[in-house]
Amino acid sequence: MVLFYIxxxxxxxxFLPDLQVSxxxxxxxxxxxxxxxxxxxxxxxxxxxxxxxxxxxIFDIESPIGVxxxxxTTVSWTVNSMTEWNIRLSCYYxxxxxxxxxxxxxxxxxxxxxxxxxxxxxxxxxxMSEGQQYTLxxxxxxxxxxxxxxxxxxxxxTVLGELKSNKDQKKPVSEVFTLNxxxxxxxxxxxxxxxxxxxxGAEGPQQPPVVESEKLTxxxxxxxxxxxxxxxxxxxxxxxxxxxxxxxxxxxPPPLYTxxxxxxxxxxxxxxxxxxxxxxPEDEGLYICSVTNDKGSITFKFAVQVKVNNLAYIIxxxxxxxxxxxxxxxxxxxxxxxxxxxxxxxMLARFHSAQKxxxxxxx
Numbered sequence: 464m465v466l467f468y469i470x471x472x473x474x475x476x477x478f479l480p481d482l483q484v485s486x487x488x489x490x491x492x493x494x495x496x497x498x499x500x501x502x503x504x505x506x507x508x509x510x511x512x513x514x515x516x517x518x519x520x521i522f523d524i525e526s527p528i529g530v531x532x533x534x535x536t537t538v539s540w541t542v543n544s545m546t547e548w549n550i551r552l553s554c555y556y557x558x559x560x561x562x563x564x565x566x567x568x569x570x571x572x573x574x575x576x577x578x579x580x581x582x583x584x585x586x587x588x589x590x591m592s593e594g595q596q597y598t599l600x601x602x603x604x605x606x607x608x609x610x611x612x613x614x615x616x617x618x619x620x621t622v623l624g625e626l627k628s629n630k631d632q633k634k635p636v637s638e639v640f641t642l643n644x645x646x647x648x649x650x651x652x653x654x655x656x657x658x659x660x661x662x663x664g665a666e667g668p669q670q671p672p673v674v675e676s677e678k679l680t681x682x683x684x685x686x687x688x689x690x691x692x693x694x695x696x697x698x699x700x701x702x703x704x705x706x707x708x709x710x711x712x713x714x715x716p717p718p719l720y721t722x723x724x725x726x727x728x729x730x731x732x733x734x735x736x737x738x739x740x741x742x743x744p745e746d747e748g749l750y751i752c753s754v755t756n757d758k759g760s761i762t763f764k765f766a767v768q769v770k771v772n773n774l775a776y777i778i779x780x781x782x783x784x785x786x787x788x789x790x791x792x793x794x795x796x797x798x799x800x801x802x803x804x805x806x807x808x809x810m811l812a813r814f815h816s817a818q819k820x821x822x823x824x825x826x
Contacts, residue, residue, distance in 0.1 A: 490565030494554040501571045502667040510541040513554035521557035576672040577606040591646040593685035601657035607635040614640045651683035686759030687714035697766040710752035710763045711735040723751040
């Protein structure tokens with residue numbers, strides 16, 4: 464009869480949540496397990512020990528599996544391989560004097576890490592687009608107990624969210640967890656993954672059983688964006704100096720650059736820089752950089768002012784002035800020499816010739 468009530472109590476307790484050791488509170492002396500609960504992996508060995516403060520003839524542990532061994536006021540229970548999912552131990556005795564029946568129940572948690580954990584996107588394959596919503600899915604296969612399962616979604620090493628199972632089956636189950644995300648350009652090239660962890664409490668393993676999924680590398684398509692802010696102030700360059708303009712941008716797919724010059728000429732390339740070795744006043748004006756890919760385009764404007772090199776003009780004018788001065792001096796010198804030197808000699812010759820003609824008497 465005692466055994467019947469004990470088995471009835473055990474069967475009723477199996478439908479209650481896993482709590483600490485429970486016992487018949489009306490008993491003055493209660494059998495005590497050495498631990499408050501027992502956590503064991505399915506298929507692994509385990510053991511428990513129950514004791515009393517005084518000796519009683521009827522004192523045992525009730526369990527569908529395992530080997531029991533009594534030693535005075537203690538009873539040990541060992542299992543070489545845990546093969547039951549829904550099991551609790553009942554340690555009981557009967558008072559030799561009053562026939563009072565007392566028992567304690569030891570909850571047992573039998574766990575099994577997942578066979579496999581995988582991650583994917585729901586109804587999507589290939590690159591994502593910036594600003595769109597997508598659903599991550601984490602599949603956990605054959606894990607027990609589900610009520611102790613926590614699934615965590617990651618982007619790189621950043622936690623995106625934690626989800627718990629709402630199932631209470633003690634036997635292994637497979638479950639799917641989902642999490643909505645909105646893609647950003649910063650996620651391009653990052654890895655999404657998930658992990659399934661069994662939180663088994665203080666009586667469980669020091670390192671909770673964890674199974675990780677594979678890493679899913681994301682490709683996010685987004686329109687061009689400037690790498691660094693640009694100044695809106697005019698760019699002033701000295702005539703003759705080099706000019707370099709840069710509108711470096713990021714985008715996926717990689718963007719194409721088109722430059723529109725002040726002369727309305729357009730240049731297209733995969734490079735973000737425009738360079739002039741030596742500027743002239745004709746290079747002054749508005750330069751437009753257009754950055755384009757399949758997701759959109761952006762435009763930047765550069766106002767360039769070329770500062771004329773006045774020193775060069777001054778030097779040129781000075782040289783020209785000196786040259787003209789030398790030319791004028793040369794012309795004046797040669798004119799003077801011709802008039803006063805060459806011209807005066809001829810007049811003297813003519814004067815002497817005239818005197819000779821006057822001094823000679825007529826025949």
